[in-house]
Amino acid sequence: MKRILRELYGSTILFFYFFKWPYFLVFPYLYNSGLNNNYMLNILWFFTAGLILKDFYTMYKNRDL
Secondary structure, three states: OHHHHHHHHHHHHHHHHHHHHHHHHHHHHHHHOOOOOOHHHHHHHHHHHHHHHHHHHHHHHOOOO
């Protein structure tokens, strides 16, 4: 069970590492082009926006002074 959770965690990290920017940029275009209101896709967009904000925060926090 521990191995399965570890593999699921690793695959989720890789998935969102490569998926967050394209989804963050393309979803507003699709939404304005007539995509129906889907709560799961909206939640996923806010989640990716949070991940991007976290990346900017850690980049700002870890910069060399």
